[in-house]
Amino acid sequence: MALSAKEEKILKSIVVASENDPNNPEFPEENPKFPATPTYKIKVPGFSNVWLKDESVNPTGTHKDRMAWELIVTYRHFLLAKKFGQIKGPLPSMSIISFGSAAMAIQTQLKKHSLPSLKVLTDITFIAENNLKALKKLGCEIYETDLTRKPLNWKDILALTHNSDGIDITSSDALDPTTRFYDWMSYEIINNSPDYCFIPFGTGNLYENTLNINKKEVSARIHDPRFRGKVRVLRGCNFLGATSNNPRTKAIKLYSPHLPFVHHNEQWIRLYKYSGFCGEESGVYLIKENYLDKAMDIAEGQGVNCEPSGIAGLALMIQMMSKLPKNKKMLIVNTGKTKIPSD
Numbered sequence: 001m002a003l004s005a006k007e008e009k010i011l012k013s014i015v016v017a018s019e020n021d022p023n024n025p026e027f028p029e030e031n032p033k034f035p036a037t038p039t040y041k042i043k044v045p046g047f048s049n050v051w052l053k054d055e056s057v058n059p060t061g062t063h064k065d066r067m068a069w070e071l072i073v074t075y076r077h078f079l080l081a082k083k084f085g086q087i088k089g090p091l092p093s094m095s096i097i098s099f100g101s102a103a104m105a106i107q108t109q110l111k112k113h114s115l116p117s118l119k120v121l122t123d124i125t126f127i128a129e130n131n132l133k134a135l136k137k138l139g140c141e142i143y144e145t146d147l148t149r150k151p152l153n154w155k156d157i158l159a160l161t162h163n164s165d166g167i168d169i170t171s172s173d174a175l176d177p178t179t180r181f182y183d184w185m186s187y188e189i190i191n192n193s194p195d196y197c198f199i200p201f202g203t204g205n206l207y208e209n210t211l212n213i214n215k216k217e218v219s220a221r222i223h224d225p226r227f228r229g230k231v232r233v234l235r236g237c238n239f240l241g242a243t244s245n246n247p248r249t250k251a252i253k254l255y256s257p258h259l260p261f262v263h264h265n266e267q268w269i270r271l272y273k274y275s276g277f278c279g280e281e282s283g284v285y286l287i288k289e290n291y292l293d294k295a296m297d298i299a300e301g302q303g304v305n306c307e308p309s310g311i312a313g314l315a316l317m318i319q320m321m322s323k324l325p326k327n328k329k330m331l332i333v334n335t336g337k338t339k340i341p342s343d
Contacts, residue, residue, distance in 0.1 A: 020224055021225060044330075050317075051330065053189055053333045054305075067205070074175065078091055095120075107135065120140045120141065122143070125148075180209075191226075193237075195233065198317050200241070207241040214277060215277040296311060299334070
């Protein structure tokens, strides 16, 4: 089936340089490079070897830009399938539960490539007013519900966003969110060969993706071309996710009343530990609010662009200070701060 002139133009605009060639990366779209974002040393009182992986330089300010790009690549697959006569009709719209960052990143890319607008399901209690206005201005279709009432499955999300023929990207395992959304970023993280790695844990996709890539490389006979890490160090690396169960937390993008689509659980991480895919202290930890304040002070004092959710890994490291070796290599992942488009 032939594509329309508009669809052909969209297809040609989505260029995937390579799947895993570090010399021919795919992100960011305008200026692909690997690593795509910097890692640099920061000063944290009591520690001598702390590094920051800084995702705030991404187009809309957070690591969600990487996921957004992968969804544009998904639309490329849709267009090719349509061109080969495998599917018919208009391209499907995507639905997502979001409080700002993911929806901002995705809709920015969808708008750029003239693709169907994102349908966003949110809760007015949790989303910031400026984020809501920005999403509407970008062209998102906004739907509101009480997300505390019950866990929603993909059918619920599609129904609530009036998208029965579309795709819920909050839940779809077919999109490979724990192996594909952040695979390049995961390599950028583990290539630093830290002893401890602190990662914000919201949806869990980034944490799970990083652990899955680490598992793949520490047990590989033939490494991915992007891998530059030290296997012996990475087998003992402690991957610590930072999250909150406080509905009034400053780290609002880490809290959710329900996380029905998370793969991580206690047995999952125990299996990884027993198999030697990560260190003994790996796991997801709750952060206390006062440590978020301390982390923000330290980060902003060194010019780091961040918000409490994005710098939660540093908060967790400070919270655990008395239990951590002070001279080991610590890597803090700053997932960034959403850039609100100016009027």
